Amino acid sequence: MFEDVGKMGRYLGQAMRLMVGLPDYDTYVSHMRANHPGQPMMSYEDFFRERQEARYGGKGGSGRCC
Structure with missing residues (x-):
């Protein structure tokens, strides 16, 4: 039972x-x-x-419209 709770906690995190x-x-x-x-x-x-660069568009491109 505790393994399931631990696994659930990892997935939730x-x-x-x-x-x-x-x-x-x-x-x-x-x-x-x-x-x-x-x-x-x-x-x-x-x-x-x-x-962070992939998400927000680093290295020369903003990756965003504004």
Whole structure:
């Protein structure tokens, strides 16, 4: 029973982070280890910066109309 509560808490936490736009670095690391084991992984800071730029349009483009 406690495993289910813990799992539900992790999913809820992930959902909340995604709703407010915070990237999930742990999911990225798990994905990279499982699917791309030979490729280098970004640090948390690089990952966060890349996600912010992708969301808000960094590096030369605003990504927004206003």
